[in-house]
Amino acid sequence: MKEPLTAPKAKKMKKTKDDKPHILLLTTGGTITMVHDEKAGSLGPARSSDELVRHFPEVKKIANITKKELFNIDSTNIQLEHWQKIARAICDNYDDYDGFVITHGTDTLAYTAAALSFMLQNLKKPVILTGSQMPLGEIGSDARNNFINSFIAATKDINEVAILFGEKIIRGARAKKISAFHLNAFESVNEKPIGEVGLVIKLFDHRRRACRKKLRLETNFNKNVFLLKMFPTISPRIFDKIIEMGYEGIVIEGFGAGNIPTNQNSILHGIERATAKNIPVVIGTQCLLGEVDLSLYEVGMKAAKIGAIPAFDMTLETTLCKLMYALGKSSELKEIRKIMKTDICGDIKIHS
Structure with a gap:
C-alpha cells in the first residue's frame, strides 16, 4: 500500500504591495472555456488560460492570479489520471497560494469534486470548482458570474473542496448535477449548501474548519x-x-x-x-x-x-x-x- 504524500515545503510567495490574496487558476476545459473565434466565426475553446482571464478583467481586482493549464478536454473524457493530475498540482503549489479555482466541464464535475475531496485531505484553504451551462461567448452566459464568484469564494474561509455554481456553494462530496437546462444545474444532496451567492457570499456554519494537520495527498485510487x-x-x-x-x-x-x-x-x-x-x-x-x-x-x-x-x-x-x-x-x-x-x-x- 502506498503511503500518502504530504504537501512539500514550498517557498512562501512574497506579498505584493496591494496585499491581495494569491489564487492559482487551474484550467481543464469544458463549456466555460468556449469563446468566440473571430476567424472561424463560431465558438471554440480558449487558446490559453490567459485568453480566458482577459474576458474577466474583474478578477484582477479580487486577487493576484497565476494561471496553469492542466489539460483541455470535454469533461465526459475525464479519467482517474486527470483527477490525480489536478490533485498533485494543488499539492505541489499548496504553500504558494491562498486558494485554488478549477474550471471544469459540468457533465462529470460532481465526480471530480468527490474524487478531489478524498485525494486532498486536511485542507485549510479553499479549492473551488466551477463551470457553466452556456459557453462564455454566448449572450446571457452563466460563465461570467460563476467564474468571478469562484475567485471571491477562493478568498473566503472555506477549507474544503467545493463547487460554486449559480447561487450555491456545495461541498464537493455532496454535489450532483440535476439539470442539463437550468443555470442552477447542481444540487447539494442530503445537506444544505455550505454557502450561497447573492449580493455577497454568505457561508454557513456546517462548513469544515481549517485542519491543523498537514495537507495529505491520497491519489492511490483503484479504478476497477x-x-x-x-x-x-x-x-x-x-x-x-x-x-x-x-x-x-x-x-x-x-x-x-x-x-x-x-x-x-x-x-x-x-x-x-x-x-x-x-x-x-x-x-x-x-x-x-x-x-x-x-x-x-x-x-x-x-x-x-x-x-x-x-x-x-x-x-x-x-x-x-x-x-x-x-x-x-x-x-x-x-x-x-x-x-x-x-x-x-x-x-x-x-x-x-
Whole structure:
C-alpha cells in the first residue's frame, strides 16, 4: 500500500504591495472555456488560460492570479489520471497560494469534486470548482458570474473542496448535477449548501474548519469499480460478467432505501459470489434524496446479511469515488467496510 504524500515545503510567495490574496487558476476545459473565434466565426475553446482571464478583467481586482493549464478536454473524457493530475498540482503549489479555482466541464464535475475531496485531505484553504451551462461567448452566459464568484469564494474561509455554481456553494462530496437546462444545474444532496451567492457570499456554519494537520495527498485510487443500476428485468448473470471482467468493487444503484430484487431475478447469489471473491459490494439508491437503510425491508436485510455495505446518505458519485479510494487503501473487506462507514470529508452522516 502506498503511503500518502504530504504537501512539500514550498517557498512562501512574497506579498505584493496591494496585499491581495494569491489564487492559482487551474484550467481543464469544458463549456466555460468556449469563446468566440473571430476567424472561424463560431465558438471554440480558449487558446490559453490567459485568453480566458482577459474576458474577466474583474478578477484582477479580487486577487493576484497565476494561471496553469492542466489539460483541455470535454469533461465526459475525464479519467482517474486527470483527477490525480489536478490533485498533485494543488499539492505541489499548496504553500504558494491562498486558494485554488478549477474550471471544469459540468457533465462529470460532481465526480471530480468527490474524487478531489478524498485525494486532498486536511485542507485549510479553499479549492473551488466551477463551470457553466452556456459557453462564455454566448449572450446571457452563466460563465461570467460563476467564474468571478469562484475567485471571491477562493478568498473566503472555506477549507474544503467545493463547487460554486449559480447561487450555491456545495461541498464537493455532496454535489450532483440535476439539470442539463437550468443555470442552477447542481444540487447539494442530503445537506444544505455550505454557502450561497447573492449580493455577497454568505457561508454557513456546517462548513469544515481549517485542519491543523498537514495537507495529505491520497491519489492511490483503484479504478476497477463497476456501477450497476437496478431495474425490474435485470438478469442476475450480469454479476458473472462483472467478476469475469476483473472488477474489484461494485456499487449497486438500488431502489428506494437500497432495495434489490430477491425473487425470480434475485441478485443475492451474485452479491454472495462477489464477496466470496473479496469484492466489496456497496448499495446506494437511485433516489436523489434520503438514505440507504438495509434494515428497513426484507429485501434489504437479505443483502446486508450476505455482506452488502450500505452507502447511507452518500451520492452515487461520492460512493463510487470513495470505494476507489478504499480499495487503494486496502484489499481487506473488513477494512473497506470501515472506510466506507467513516466520514472523511463531510461525505457521510451515520445516525448512531
